[in-house]
Amino acid sequence: MAAADLGAAEWERSKITNQDLNLLKKLGISKKPKAVCFPSEESYPTPPMGYRVSFVDHLIRGLSAPIHPFLRGLLFVYGLQLHHLTPNSILHISIFITLCEAFLGVQPNWALWKRIFFCRRNGSANVAYNIGGVVISIRSSVNYFDVKLPDSVQGWRKKWLYIREENHGCAEDNIPPFDGAEKILRHRSWDAEATEEERTSTEALMTRIHELQNTRGKELSGIQITAYFLKTRVQPLQARKNPFWKYAGDEDTDRLSTNLEVKDLDRLIRKISSLKKKDSIPSTYRVYSAANALPKNLENLRVDKKRLPPRHTPSSSAVSPRNKRKRNDAEDSGTSNAEAVPSRQKAAYDPYLATLISSDDEEEVPTADVTARTKKLAEVHERANTLAQRLEQSEEARKKAESDAVEARQEADKAKADAAGVEDLRKHRTSQEFELEDPDDDSLLDAVSFLEFHGTEAREGMDEARAGLSKLFPYFFPKKEEPATFLGLAKCFNPPEDLGLKMRHENMKVAVESTVALVADSQQTIDWTKVGDTEQIEQTRWRSLVKAAKLNTKKILAYLGIKPSSTPSSSKPEV
Structure with a gap:
């Protein structure tokens, strides 16, 4: 029996704590105005225009908008959305990008990625998750870094929020549109392995990784790589101006915040890993940066369209999304790669040139209808934005109409209550009934008239009480000056003791003394x-x-x- 897919039913109201808000503020993720938008009471994500759905645990593991082209390429090839990936999977991608840029001195490499990682479905025999329904795992046959990931991240699915979608000069940097109910479909790309040619071309990189792992006294681990990108305050999964090998320290333009305090950094590393309090955090291995430039051989091999050989074509083994689709289509139709793509003279395959899934690779292999298709996609995107704006305006108009209706009902109820109160106003507390000489036959106007009538009666009573108390005042208080206000006068006759008894006691005393x-x-x-x-x-x-x-x-x-x-x-x- 197949496991039940939770789909949209898995979402619930976001529960982000003050501790989470303080952490995002320290990391600089919510530093920019309107960079982050927090949901109110909705139990299903409805991101505002220009925002996408993300999670607190994704952001603290290196995710920011606009997303890195390599991450966008992975989502495209694997057919996933951001919420399909678990926090540990996000950390795997952050560590891989940091490893490539800071420790190997190359762009994230799709062929190298396939040698190390694969995708698998996350769930149990009875339930298939939608949020975090896909896990990126390390191949058992690969000797990779010990990342020390936690077995589970408790409560991360409930801490969702909206991040502002930004453009980094290319529409392809955008995060895929959110669809919380979209079912996860397994693709052949989940298990894609590196071809023999890719294995040969990336062997030098794998050797370098093993050297970093096993160099005595300088052993590198996944914790060290994690600690490095957290210290730099650069988000690996963000589209950046410069790669890590050009990191310029405190003055780097890609930094989101100042350096974290030692205690905050230590706490964060232990939060996203399985390190215990007694486990020490190893120091960082030497990296490539602006202070430690790349060797010339790596600098010359860095991807740059101006330096690419003429008619350079990436390997047909899925270097880019378009080539990936071509290979799959060819396999599905029963034709070989040679039959599907016309033969052309190929340049020697190089791991530093066969880099991540990017628009640069796609532009090197133009197709006949690429321009028309791009224009059509732009037109569709524009129309979708227009429709979304209209829907938003319609929703605002609907909410305003509902609000006006509520106000109208409240006013009607108030008028009804006022009309019912006229009869009560017509009767005095003494049950004496009063009639207006010229009623207006309007509930509100008649109520005002009765209030005026009662006000006049109250004022007359106050005047009479004032006159009576003024006459009594000199009798009880012969040596005091009469207060100017009625309230002060009334308070004189409301002391805790009995004024009459007090006066009689004084008179008796005078009489006895006189006698x-x-x-x-x-x-x-x-x-x-x-x-x-x-x-x-x-x-x-x-x-x-x-x-x-x-x-x-x-x-x-x-x-x-x-x-x-x-x-x-x-x-x-x-x-």
Whole structure:
């Protein structure tokens, strides 16, 4: 039973952490304005115009836009998109390009690649992945560097984002259009092996690789190559102005950021490899750069169209995508390569001339309809962009219409609620009903009229309360100035203590002190100890004394300078 292909169902909402954002910022990947666009709440990638889908774990392993022509060629030959490749596969390609440019001094070589790598499907017996559904593996028969890749990269499929598609002077540098539901089809190119001629021509490069591996005291590993391109701050999978053998250090134009701190570099290397904390990171082997120029024999053999021999033709064994298609078509039709391509005098095959799948190779072998086909492709590309823009405009118009409809519904609901509130406004909290003299028969206007009516009533009540409190103020606060605002006046009558009780206590105190003074003035002999001992006072005798003194109350008050009140107090005295 065939494994089920997840397809579009494998995508889910992107979950990028702050730690991921900080790492991209340190690496300089998000340094350029709008270089990176992060998805919002969508669960399936819908890249904006001019953007392509990528992953955080791809970017930290050397991927950037515009992509390197060699990577574009691999995607073309293998029939893949970027999201089909696992993070470990991306790292394999980054290491290979760095190895060729910095350690071998040549452009990435398609023939050399076939000698080392092949593609295989990623999945299980029951599930075939779409995201990361293809793995680039090292051939078991090849003695290659120990890269120390992790067995798995946890959660990388959930960390997708959009990177801005850029053009590096050639439309072929562009990333293939995104199609998240496209099924992965196995191609014959996945298992393509180097021909005998390619093996012979790349033998010198393989020998050099073995020397780099086994030179005592200078052994090179995949970790060292990884550490080198991370230190340089140059993304191997990006289309660059100069190859690594022209790297100019801190002033290099292809650098994305300044040097990483030692701790950040160490942490990043361990993040993308299987190194443990106890494992040390080996130092980098000497490389070709602007400070260590290529030997003259390599410089002379570097690919340059002006230096190519006349009528130079790359090998017919799949040096370029067009030749690859020709060979496959010939094999499928049952004809030989000699029958499919007219014989012509071939130059000696050279590994430094048979370089990556690039437009340079294709231009050296023009076909009769290449110009017309190129124009047609450009026209199709332009029409596709126009349609995409129209679709985007239509989508914006649809969203605006939906937004206007929502606002209209909200306004209608608000008007309905306002109309329902008019009846409540017509009734006062006291359940007293009010009627407008000239209603407008409009819910909103009538509601405003009722609000004005209630506002007038509230103002009149405030004025009345102000007048009443102003009259009471001097009675309770004879020594204070009346506040200018109603709020200040009202706060005076809302203290924590009882103002009436406080005033009565003060009056009682004045009365007692006045009585004591009056008695003292009479020069009578009084035992003040007994007077102060309230527990010894007999209530009946006290009441009879008060009753006897009542006849002379007015005289006593007049003597004390107190005007008697016309209305006796009904409050009980507090002793």
